[in-house]
Amino acid sequence: MLIMCRIILFSVIFFIFTTNKPAKCQIIWEEKFLTPEKGYWINEEGNLVSDMTQVDWQLDISDAIFAAEGDFAKTTATSGGRFEVLDSDGEVVFYSPWLAISTYSTVNISLKALETGSNTGTDKKYIKALFRTNDELISFNTESEASGNWGEKNLVAENIKGDSIQLAIIMNSSYANDKVIIDDIIIDGIDSTLLIPHHLVVYNLPSASFSGEETSFTASVVNHKNQIITNKQFNLDIESENISLNKTTFDQGIYHFTVTPLAEGKIPFSIRFSDEQVAPYDTFLRVFSPANVVFIDNFEGIQEKPWQNPQHWEVSKENPISGNSSLKHSVQAESSPSTIWQEINPVNLGDGFYSWSVTFKNGNWDPSSSNHFFFQILDNNSEEANGYAAGVNASGSSDRVSLWTIENGAITNLVAETDFDWNENTTGTIDITRNNTGSWTITANNRNTGETATATGVSSLYRNVKKIGFNFTFSQTRSGQLWVDDILILRENTPPAIVSAETTNNETIRVCFTEAIKTEQLSTANFQIHNDQGEQLAINNITVISPDTILLHTGGINDLQLTLSAQNIEDLEGASGDVEPITFDVPMLFAEHDLAFTEIMADPSPVIGLPEAEYLEIMNLSNRKIDTKGLKLRIKEQDYSLPSKIVGPGESVILCSPTDTSSFKEFGIVLGLEKFPSLLNTGTTIALVSPEGTVIDQLSYSDKWYGNAEKKNGGWSLEKIDPTRFCGDKFNWTASLDHSGGTPGKTNSVNSPNEDDTAPEIIHFELTAASTLTLMLSESLDTLSFDKSHFAVSGNLSVDSMQVDQDNNSITLWFNQVLQANAPYTLTITDLNDECGNTIEDEQITLLRRVISPHDIVINEILFNPRSGGSDFVELYNRSDLATDLKMLRLATRNDSLGLKSIYAISEKSVEFPAKSYLVLTKDSANISENYWVQDPELLITMKSFPAYPDDAGHVVLLNDSLEIIDEFAYAASMHNEWISSAEGVSLERLSTEAETNEPNNWYSASSVSGYATPGYKNSQKENPESVSANLFISPDAISPNGDGFNDQMEIRFNLDKSGYMANVFVYDVNGRRVNRLMNNSLVATNDVIIFEGKYENGSQLPMGIYILVAELLHSKGEKKVFKQTFLVTDKQ
Secondary structure: OHHHHOOOEEOHHHOOOOOOOEOOOEEEEEEOOOOOOOEEEEOOOOOEEEEOOOOOOEEEEEEOOOOOOOOEEEEEOHHHOEEEEEOOOOEEEEEOOOEEOOOEEEEEEEEEEEEEOOOOOOOOEEEEEEEEOOOOOEEOOOEOEEEOOOOEEEEEEEEEOOOEEEEEEEEEEOOOOOEEEEEEEEEEEEEHHHHOOOEEEEEOOEEEEEOOOOEEEEEEEEOOOOOEOOOOOOOEEEEOOOEEEEEEEEEOOEEEEEEEEOOOEEEEEEEEEOOOOOOOEEEEEEEEOHHHEEEEEOOOOOOOOOOEOOOOEEEEOOOOOOOOOEEEEOOOOOOEEEEEEEEEEEEEHHHEEEEEEEEEEEOOOOOEOOEEEEEEEEOOOOOOOOEEEEEEOOOOOOOEEEEEEEEOOEEEEEEEEEEEEOOOOOEEEEEEEEOOOOEEEEEEEEOOOOOEEEEEEEOOOOOEEEEEEEEEEEOHHHOOOEEEEEEEEEEEEOOOOEEEEEEOOOOEEEEEEOOOEOHHHOOHHHEEEEEOOOOEEOEEEEEEEEOOEEEEEEOOOOOOEEEEEEEEEEEOOOOEEEEEEEEEEOOOOOOOOOEEEEEEEOOOOOOOOOOOOOEEEEEEOOOOOEEOOOOEEEEOOEEEEOOOOEEOOOOEEEEEOHHHHHHHHHHOEEEEOOOOOOOOOOOOEEEEEOOOOOEEEEEEOOHHHHOOHHHHOOOOOEEEOOOOOOOOHHHOEEEOOOOOOOOOOOOOOOOOOOOOOOOOOEEEEEEEEOOEEEEEEOOOEOHHHOOHHHEEEOOOOOEEEEEEEOOOOEEEEEEOOOOOEOOEEEEEEEEEEEOOOOEEEEEEEEEEEOOOOOOOEEEEEEEOOOOOOOOOEEEEEEOOOOOEEHHHEEEEEEOOOOOEEEEEEOOOOOOEEOOOOEEEEEOOHHHHHHHOOOOOHHHEEEOOOOOOOOOOEEEEEEEEOOOOEEEEEEEEHHHOOOOOOOOOOOOEEEOOOOOOOOOHHHEEEOOOOOOOOOOOOOOOOOOOOOOOOOEEEEEOOEEOOOOOOOOOOEEEEEEOOOOOEEEEEEEEEOOOOEEEEEEEEEEEOOOOEEEEOOEOOOOOEOOOEEEEEEEEEEEOOOOEEEEEEEEEEOOOO
């Protein structure tokens, strides 16, 4: 206890600092003649000149005579400035201004009088000092005159009273080489108001005292100018129930109080004037018991634990700070940091109010970046310890006493910096306090001058302390010039406080206390939680995580900020009380799709009804408020930060350029993003990212989503149909239906439920190579669950690798080997999910690698000489038993040297060519349909590029995709029937698909009955068996052309033995008169059919009767045939 009495902690918490100066005489007027050449003198021309500007004193030279050059009465620069008189031949009188002195209790005047030269005549060389407070001049009452050869003398007047005063100095030097001089004129006085007390200041107040032990502090009385009143003592009393005043002393304005605290805790007391009307000074002492001592050392005896690493240190009696000895640094041969440290019993800074005190003294050196010192509070003994440092220049070179954090052994952040500038030869005490929540105070007190400065800061980074120490970094010449003494660490137990509160999810709050608490006593009634609207949240139950940490379970947290308060929280030592409420932000722990894009205006021009500006709309889909601060809009891998805006559940926000916010203000909540990016009209990927980098929502929009060619061209936004659907985006976005072109800030015009519960469909598949298959699906797949196990192939095939193209909804499979040509395989697809989780349960498709062999497909008809304005065509026939994809075929011709040329793909997309069917290739399908009868227009294939086939002769070449020849026909115009008058518009037809393509007799001109071409169906000309004899048949043989739908017409069918006949067909009555000519030198096919409707050539109806049909056929080889058939025309119903 005796040691404790000598150690006092000083804290600015209990001290009002003032730059007190003693209340001494004040200077009323002072003249040091710092400006030369002010006065009178004779110049080189022998004229008297003067300069009395910028001075407040006057000269009277009326009794002086200045006759020769060099005579003067003026200021000079000699000795820093003074007033001199040379060869005046009479008196010069110097007058000060009139000065008010009524407020001064007494006034004094002093001045310095000097002379030069050797003359001693007192009547010609003198200075006389006088003053007046009214009209009468009075000589100085102490020392008023100097004359003759006196050298230097002070002239003084004292204890002058009055309302005003003027100084008069009479000077005479009538010798040519002698000067009289005055300097340093001072008129001062004591202002009686400076002796009136204004208030009290208290300093050196201990921040820690011990019950029953003496302690001391000092105080002063100051005036209205904050000056200490030194020459008057006042009666001061101490009033307190628990403090005993032992002794009071007074010395030069400083009152020293010695007191004894009688109780522990925060003991209030007042210092009062007993006879003055001055406010008392109210403060308190923080009083501890010996049990509060954590560590103490004043280096006066044997330490309980030795200091570690003491090589550069010693307990020395050389100039100790206090007592008989101090810890002193030893002189070192080299510059080096010196450290010394001590382990202490571990403490938790959160379990009470802690105080540290240490006193330093440095020698005749000023701190710098290379000469500095600090006290350390550390959490372990390693070189990478964490904690705090208090001292001078631990970081930087401000020379100010400061507090820093230490991280991994290095000085890091400044916590607090005082205004105390540590200089050479300073003895100062550094006091540090910390409450249990991490509020720090650091105070520096100069023991030499009483100067004190304080700073505060907050840091709760490190709470565990196991080690204290000192660090002195020095240059060699500064070694041995640092002392340390009076180390004291105290702890006062305080009730627990909440060190942190944070949400762990949207229902739970983790609460950490500064120390262990009695958790078994807790209930929900100990806590209240309020949101920023003052509404209380229900607390359902409490979970204890550890002695100092609990979880509060609420019914749900939907707010951005909460305030937690607690009552009657008790620590393990029994200290309890109400905890100061803590307000904390609820972090924006974003879940996926808490916010979602709901509208995109990528192309606002032409304007439909909205501002001509791009924008995005996002919606809060969560059940809580969201602060957009820290969110980022990510477009084309660039991030754009969102400013802060509170968005309630279900509310939408318009994102745009800052320059466009005013345009959208009327539509709802608007956020302007600096450097808002340009949105690509055709589409791009956009994402909303949380401050932690979590993607909250993302989509790759496309102008294909509009579904409307006109709206796609601008002025219309894309709107999300179902805001809560986040799969199959291209089926959940479409063009706005709103008349203004969009719905920024309000419900989308297309808003409706749009759940996808349909499994994806395989809409197309194609073997793109011998071992590669591409599947096209109706929608995008869930690639996260996608692997080879979804596919099984018959035979020895298996899937070797695969790739998904989400843009085109396609899957490419690579098999482990080549598919056998023209052999069927079965691919089974199971458990394949789309983005919305719908599944293809079990689907089978047949794969066939079609290899086209020569003559599987043949050229069956060609029109190479069309009518004017007409178009060529080539008809193909698939004579094989397998369908073929037109993508695998090419159509070409040959050049003059019979090389292939004009090789063109028949189709750029897959088109099935069924077995045993016809297809027509042309460059103008519409033209073919206009000029010829077409059974099925779907069989006309318009090629993007079509070879040119000459009218006289040429080559039609059919190739596969490997450019192997499948069929080739060398045609010539001479192959047409010689009986036709013109081959223009007449096709060449193949008689037999089994016969050789280039057999000349296998091609004939199309019949006239067929319209001279049969595109897409069976040729009019065909090969009949040799056993067939030529004939002609009619049916029925009696017709009644009365329009009743029964036997209104007669069918005339040829059944010829070969192609190449030219036919003339006539109708005669029984009298042999021709009534109609049905064919006139027409080329007829082997099985042509013509229709007779029972009419004259002029179109009128034949009368009833018997008629004869005569057909004359002439072959190009000269063979002639005639057929006759009789038929009846009746009116039978």
